[in-house]
Amino acid sequence: MLSISRAQLILGMAAFLSALAVLPPSSQNTAGRQASTPLPDSQPSAAGVVAQANKPPEFFVAIDPSHGGDDRGAMLPGRVQEKDLTLSFARELRRQLAERGIQARLLRETDVNLTLERRAEEANAAHAGIYLVLHAGGPGEGTRIYSAAIPAQASPGRPQSFLPWDSAQSIALARSRVLARAVSERMHKDGLAVSLLTASLRPLNNVVMPALAIEWAPGRQERKGQEISKAFARLSADIASAIADLHDAAGGHL
Amino acid sequence: MIPRHFQITLALLLLAILIAGMYLVRLKHGEEAKNSQNPYVAAVAPPVSGQQEHIRILVAYDDDLALRWREIQVQLPTESQPRAREILRVLLSQYLQEPSPHPLGKGSDIKEVYLLGDGTAVVDTTPQFANKHPSGIIPEELTLTSLAETLTANVSGISRVKFLVDGKERETLAGHADLMSFYQINEVHELAREFE
Numbered sequence: 001m002l003s004i005s006r007a008q009l010i011l012g013m014a015a016f017l018s019a020l021a022v023l024p025p026s027s028q029n030t031a032g033r034q035a036s037t038p039l040p041d042s043q044p045s046a047a048g049v050v051a052q053a054n055k056p057p058e059f060f061v062a063i064d065p066s067h068g069g070d071d072r073g074a075m076l077p078g079r080v081q082e083k084d085l086t087l088s089f090a091r092e093l094r095r096q097l098a099e100r101g102i103q104a105r106l107l108r109e110t111d112v113n114l115t116l117e118r119r120a121e122e123a124n125a126a127h128a129g130i131y132l133v134l135h136a137g138g139p140g141e142g143t144r145i146y147s148a149a150i151p152a153q154a155s156p157g158r159p160q161s162f163l164p165w166d167s168a169q170s171i172a173l174a175r176s177r178v179l180a181r182a183v184s185e186r187m188h189k190d191g192l193a194v195s196l197l198t199a200s201l202r203p204l205n206n207v208v209m210p211a212l213a214i215e216w217a218p219g220r221q222e223r224k225g226q227e228i229s230k231a232f233a234r235l236s237a238d239i240a241s242a243i244a245d246l247h248d249a250a251g252g253h254l
Numbered sequence: 255m256i257p258r259h260f261q262i263t264l265a266l267l268l269l270a271i272l273i274a275g276m277y278l279v280r281l282k283h284g285e286e287a288k289n290s291q292n293p294y295v296a297a298v299a300p301p302v303s304g305q306q307e308h309i310r311i312l313v314a315y316d317d318d319l320a321l322r323w324r325e326i327q328v329q330l331p332t333e334s335q336p337r338a339r340e341i342l343r344v345l346l347s348q349y350l351q352e353p354s355p356h357p358l359g360k361g362s363d364i365k366e367v368y369l370l371g372d373g374t375a376v377v378d379t380t381p382q383f384a385n386k387h388p389s390g391i392i393p394e395e396l397t398l399t400s401l402a403e404t405l406t407a408n409v410s411g412i413s414r415v416k417f418l419v420d421g422k423e424r425e426t427l428a429g430h431a432d433l434m435s436f437y438q439i440n441e442v443h444e445l446a447r448e449f450e
Contacts, residue, residue, distance in 0.1 A: 066429075073429050074389040082389070116425055135430070137390040139316045146391065149441050166435045197448055199395055200432045200441070202425060215391050 060103040062128035065090035066135050069113030074137035085136040092232045096240035102247060120203035131211040133204060138217050142193030143235060145184055146213040147176045148205050149198035168206050175210040186242040304331045311345045312403040314356035314396035321400055321449040338367040338409045345404045356396060359386020373413035375405055384419040387428040394431035402442045414438050
C-alpha cells in the first residue's frame with residue numbers, strides 16, 4: 001500500500017520544493033505535463049524569482065469532469081452517458097464561478113481518456129485552491145456531496161514532507177468538510193435535495209487541497225436536454241456562490 | 255428432369271431438418287429461461303461438510319439507499335479461510351437472486367478470501383464482479399461496505415480489507431469506488447453508519 005509510485009514521488013517533490021520556497025509555482029510542474037499556468041516568455045531575475053516564490057499561488061478551482069474517452073461512466077436514463085453529463089456540468093460550473101470572479105480550469109475540455117492518477121497529479125502540480133470532481137448517476141434523486149473517507153490529519157497545514165499517495169487528502173480534509181457543509185447549506189436554502197456523505201474515491205483521496213466529489217442524480221423531470229441544463233445551472237450557481245462566499249471570508253484563500 | 259420419388263425424399267428431408275431446427279431453438283429458449291429464473295446457484299450451495307451457524311450479513315438495498323443487518327442460518331466449513339469465503343458468498347447470493355435488493359452482474363462471486371496474520375483480509379473476486387457491476391458511487395460503495403462489514407462481523411481479528419479482481423489489483427470497482435487502497439475497518443464502520 002505504501003509503495004512509492006511515480007505519482008507519490010512527484011507529489012513529494014512538489015511539496016519539498018514548495019517548502020524550500022525556491023521556485024515559483026508555475027515552474028514546479030513536472031516536465032512533460034501540460035502546464036496549467038503558462039510560463040513567462042523571458043527568464044525572470046533572481047529577485048523576481050524570490051518575489052514570485054513569496055507570492056501565494058493564484059487561487060483557482062480545478063474542476064474534474066469525471067470519466068471521458070473509453071471510460072463512459074454510468075449509463076443514465078435515455079442512454080445518456082455520465083462522461084457527457086459531467087463535461088456539461090463542468091462547463092456550466094466554470095461559467096458560474098467566472099461570473100463571481102473565481103477562476104476555474106477544467107481537467108479535460110473534451111471527450112478524452114485521462115487516468116485518475118493523472119487527474120490528481122494535474123490538480124496537485126497546478127496548486128489548485130479547490131478540487132471538485134463531478135459525477136452523475138443513480139440510484140435515487142438529488143445531489144450528493146462526498147468528502148474523502150480517510151482520517152483527517154491531526155494538525156493540517158501546508159505539506160512539508162512526503163505524503164502517502166493513498167491518503168494525501170488527509171492534510172486538507174478538515175477544510176474539505178467545511179467546504180462541503182457550505183455547499184450543502186447553499187443547496188438546502190435553494191430547496192434542493194442534498195446529502196453529505198463520505199466515500200473512498202480516486203482521485204479525491206490523492207489531492208492535497210480542499211476537495212469534494214459532487215454527484216448529481218437526475219429526478220424524473222430532469223431527463224431531457226433542457227431540463228438537465230436548468231438543473232446544472234441551478235446546482236452550479238449554488239456551488240459557485242458557496243465557494244465565492246468562503247473565498248471572500250477567508251481573504252482570498254481557503 | 256429429377257425423378258418424382260427423389261423430389262419427395264428431398265422434400266421430406268428438408269421438412270425433417272426444419273422440424274429439428276425448430277425443436278433445437280425451443281430447447282435453447284427453455285434452457286435460457288430456466289437459467290434466468292435461477293441465475294446463480296453456486297454461491298448458495300452449502301458445503302459438503304461443515305456446521306450449521308448463525309451469521310449476520312449487512313445487505314444493501316438500492317430502493318432506499320440503505321444497509322440493513324440480517325440474521326441467517328447457514329452451513330459453513332470449519333477452516334477459517336473457506337468459512338470467510340462462504341460467508342461472503344451467502345451475502346452475494348442475496349444480490350444475485352431475483353428480485354434482488356442490490357443487483358450484481360451474473361457470475362459475480364468470491365474466488366478466495368485470504369486471512370493474513372496481521373489483521374488483513376484479502377478478498378479476491380471474479381472478473382464479472384467488477385466488469386458487470388453497476389457504475390456509480392453509491393452502488394459501488396454499498397457493495398464494498400456490505401462485504402467488508404459482513405466479513406468483520408463474522409470473522410474476528412480483521413482490521414483492514416483489500417479487494418482484488420481475478421487475483422489482480424484494480425483502480426476502481428466500476429469507475430468510482432477505490433480498489434487500490436486498503437479499507438480500514440474503522441472507516442468502513444463510519445461508511446456503514448451513513449447508510450444504516
